[in-house]
Amino acid sequence: MPYAKRHRLVRSAVALVLGTTALAACGSESADSETEAGPASLTYWTWTPGMDKVVDLWNKGPGKKDRITITVKKQASGDTLVTKILTAHKAGKAPDLVQAEYQALPTLVSNDALADISENVGDAKGSFADGVWQQTTLGTDAVYAVPQDIGPLMFYYREDLFEEYGLKVPTTWDQFAEAARKLKKAAPDKDLTTFSANDSGLFAGLAQQAGAKWWTTSGDQWKVSIDDAATQKVAKFWGGLVEEGAIDNQPMYTPAWNKALNTGRQIAWVSAVWAPGTLTTAAPETKGKWAMAPLPQWDASENRTGSWGGSSTAVTTDSKHQGAAAKFAAWLNTDSEALNALAKESGIYPAAQNAQTSGAFLKPPAYFSNQADFYTKAADIAETTAPSAWGPNVNVAYTTFKDAFGAAAKNKSDFGAALKKMQDDTVADMKKQGFGVAR
Amino acid sequence: MKSTARRQSYGAKRAPYAFLIPATILFALFFALPIGYALWLSFRKVKVSGLGLGSGARKEVWAGLENYTDALTDSELLHGTLRVLGYGCIVVPVMLGLALLFALMLDSEKVRLAPFTRLAIFLPYAIPGVVAALLWGFLYLPDVSPFYFVLDRLGLPQPDLLDGGPLYLALSNIAVWGGTGFNMIVIYTSLRAIPAEVYEAAKLDGATPTQIALRIKIPMVAPSLVLTFFFSVIATLQMFNEPTTLKPLTNSVSTTWSPLMKVYRDAFGEGDLHSAAAQAVIIAVATLLLSFGFLRAANRRQKQEAAR
Numbered sequence A: 001m002p003y004a005k006r007h008r009l010v011r012s013a014v015a016l017v018l019g020t021t022a023l024a025a026c027g028s029e030s031a032d033s034e035t036e037a038g039p040a041s042l043t044y045w046t047w048t049p050g051m052d053k054v055v056d057l058w059n060k061g062p063g064k065k066d067r068i069t070i071t072v073k074k075q076a077s078g079d080t081l082v083t084k085i086l087t088a089h090k091a092g093k094a095p096d097l098v099q100a101e102y103q104a105l106p107t108l109v110s111n112d113a114l115a116d117i118s119e120n121v122g123d124a125k126g127s128f129a130d131g132v133w134q135q136t137t138l139g140t141d142a143v144y145a146v147p148q149d150i151g152p153l154m155f156y157y158r159e160d161l162f163e164e165y166g167l168k169v170p171t172t173w174d175q176f177a178e179a180a181r182k183l184k185k186a187a188p189d190k191d192l193t194t195f196s197a198n199d200s201g202l203f204a205g206l207a208q209q210a211g212a213k214w215w216t217t218s219g220d221q222w223k224v225s226i227d228d229a230a231t232q233k234v235a236k237f238w239g240g241l242v243e244e245g246a247i248d249n250q251p252m253y254t255p256a257w258n259k260a261l262n263t264g265r266q267i268a269w270v271s272a273v274w275a276p277g278t279l280t281t282a283a284p285e286t287k288g289k290w291a292m293a294p295l296p297q298w299d300a301s302e303n304r305t306g307s308w309g310g311s312s313t314a315v316t317t318d319s320k321h322q323g324a325a326a327k328f329a330a331w332l333n334t335d336s337e338a339l340n341a342l343a344k345e346s347g348i349y350p351a352a353q354n355a356q357t358s359g360a361f362l363k364p365p366a367y368f369s370n371q372a373d374f375y376t377k378a379a380d381i382a383e384t385t386a387p388s389a390w391g392p393n394v395n396v397a398y399t400t401f402k403d404a405f406g407a408a409a410k411n412k413s414d415f416g417a418a419l420k421k422m423q424d425d426t427v428a429d430m431k432k433q434g435f436g437v438a439r
Numbered sequence B: 001m002k003s004t005a006r007r008q009s010y011g012a013k014r015a016p017y018a019f020l021i022p023a024t025i026l027f028a029l030f031f032a033l034p035i036g037y038a039l040w041l042s043f044r045k046v047k048v049s050g051l052g053l054g055s056g057a058r059k060e061v062w063a064g065l066e067n068y069t070d071a072l073t074d075s076e077l078l079h080g081t082l083r084v085l086g087y088g089c090i091v092v093p094v095m096l097g098l099a100l101l102f103a104l105m106l107d108s109e110k111v112r113l114a115p116f117t118r119l120a121i122f123l124p125y126a127i128p129g130v131v132a133a134l135l136w137g138f139l140y141l142p143d144v145s146p147f148y149f150v151l152d153r154l155g156l157p158q159p160d161l162l163d164g165g166p167l168y169l170a171l172s173n174i175a176v177w178g179g180t181g182f183n184m185i186v187i188y189t190s191l192r193a194i195p196a197e198v199y200e201a202a203k204l205d206g207a208t209p210t211q212i213a214l215r216i217k218i219p220m221v222a223p224s225l226v227l228t229f230f231f232s233v234i235a236t237l238q239m240f241n242e243p244t245t246l247k248p249l250t251n252s253v254s255t256t257w258s259p260l261m262k263v264y265r266d267a268f269g270e271g272d273l274h275s276a277a278a279q280a281v282i283i284a285v286a287t288l289l290l291s292f293g294f295l296r297a298a299n300r301r302q303k304q305e306a307a308r
Helices: A002-032 A051-060 A062-066 A079-090 A102-110 A118-127 A130-137 A159-164 A173-186 A200-209 A229-243 A255-262 A275-282 A322-334 A336-346 A374-383 A394-411 A415-433 B002-042 B066-072 B075-107 B114-126 B129-140 B146-154 B164-192 B196-204 B209-220 B222-237 B241-249 B259-269 B273-307
Strands: A040-046 A068-074 A097-101 A145-158 A215-218 A221-224 A268-272 A290-294 A307-315 B044-048 B058-062
Touching: A040 A051, A040 A079, A040 A322, A051 A062, A051 A068, A051 A322, A051 A336, A062 A068, A062 A322, A068 A322, A079 A097, A079 A102, A079 A394, A079 B259, A097 A102, A097 A322, A102 A130, A102 A307, A102 A394, A118 A322, A130 A145, A130 A307, A145 A159, A145 A200, A145 A275, A145 A322, A145 A374, A173 A229, A200 A229, A200 A268, A200 A307, A200 A394, A221 A415, A229 A415, A255 A275, A268 A275, A268 A307, A290 A374, A307 A322, A322 A336, A394 A415, A394 B259, A415 B044, B002 B044, B002 B273, B044 B273, B066 B273, B075 B114, B075 B164, B075 B209, B075 B222, B075 B259, B114 B164, B129 B164, B129 B241, B164 B209, B164 B222, B164 B241, B196 B209, B209 B222, B222 B273, B241 B259, B259 B273
Parallel strands: A040 A068, A040 A097
Antiparallel strands: A097 A307, A145 A268, A145 A290, A145 A307, A215 A221, B044 B058
């Protein structure tokens, strides 16, 4: 009897185990099509350098456990990738995961290219500042992406030259203008900085700091306020400085610009938290001579900044494993090991708040070794980022900016007119496409 | 026996078509089909409803001639065309003039080091257009250019080459530098094909080298000149590389500086494939009309001359 009893026990135990595995298999199978992770091989389009190494960590760690393998396909950055995603999506062949800048999300969502992953990544919300997270929801209940990196605006200046010319680090834009004029008087061949029309993101960030909300919705209609009072204030301020010759009007990222920074002909730069990387290549000889301060304010009592750049990880509607893809997106941007690797391999400034002052961010960037509290300060500044409001044709507004403000900067003419053109062209494009537009 | 003969003749009749099949398929797949698709796209447009968020908010609908009327009334496209024509008025005569001059000089009897000189003049053509534009772009920027350094030392005026009128010269210079060699080779090759007896006869008649060049060589290479002119005009209308590469360096080159740049911006900057397709079709038709019109006129003149 003991034998038979044991036999039965074993048998039922086996049955039980089999049953549960079958059940579990059933469970995962039924949900697989929708959300549950399973054996999946996913492609990820990104321009972040070193992302393959970060993805290796996933493929060897959590990914191996869940049998989700990610393959990185390196892409060109920014707008070029948006076009490529939209084209691939038209053919129903977009990759599972894509990197997208925040301002591109409405365009992608409007083309129905991004999946709502709120069910899978809703928990991640707590890791990010509200202003950052809100950019991935577009003000709806859906979540279209997980924030990866951010680019809060700051003020960079040559500490030594500021001292030499007796300039005070400006805390308001009025002081900034004063500093520009004072420098021009003291050294006519030098400029405090330049107004560059070849990167619309900086201007958008400056407008954001001033309180502009370029695209908002009410009901079934978009409201475009690119030439609102706040943006006009920003445009007139910079236009005025260019017109009176207090600052330069040549574009950034040219060999001439590199040289101006490297030789101290331009002694300050309004830029984002990623500036150390750019300065390292643009002005290698001035390493250790720069310092970072918060962005000047419009009102001394305020403490706000805008952002320039920053991107997120999104899952496409073409993906057959949206749940698995979302799981990876959440891991990549909230897991401390992943964020550490992202900082180390890719040099990005994480959107996740707890990562901004840990791991790789305990020490200042090598270029700013003289400023020990660089990243503590940066995290404080990042927290003051004003909310931004993007619309479905940011690309049109941005290209119009480049042409209209490029011409205005060249001719030292009215920036207000250029801003109006930006508004008009953006609205005209939306109307042409058929969007509901309130004016 | 009879049936075999019939089959053979039948097979022989079919053979040419069989040989044509690969070419026809390739032509259809990679030439006719894309053009047809571009035409199809140009008659359609995207219609968004409401906020345009979520699925189904965006539909592709028939647009008729709307994209075409928009393109033809677009002042930017017109201005781009005018800019490119202005540039062409500088490039084409200068480049072909230089190419002809170099070819004649190389062909003259007194020339030394001909192979080396020929290679030296041709070499810039081997450099990709984008690289050439980048290279010259650096040389045009006052802060990094050695030319400006020299001008500065000599106390000479330093013009801004990336602005206003000089911009056209700057762009033309890149094209002339890169294209002269190729055109020179084309003209030089046809110069070499002129039979030596013609020169001998001219010399016996007492013609000087200059007279030989003007009265014999140039008329005899006229067909090559027509060909190079034809190529240059098309290249001018399709101008894209140089201004696109110089654009980041200056505020003077807009994203719609040349017609093709506008097509590129609309398609890939603003995501409007449909109006970009319509503009591309218009540019292609204009180029075809212009170049075939020119070829026709040139042929007619040649026939008239032959008849004389």
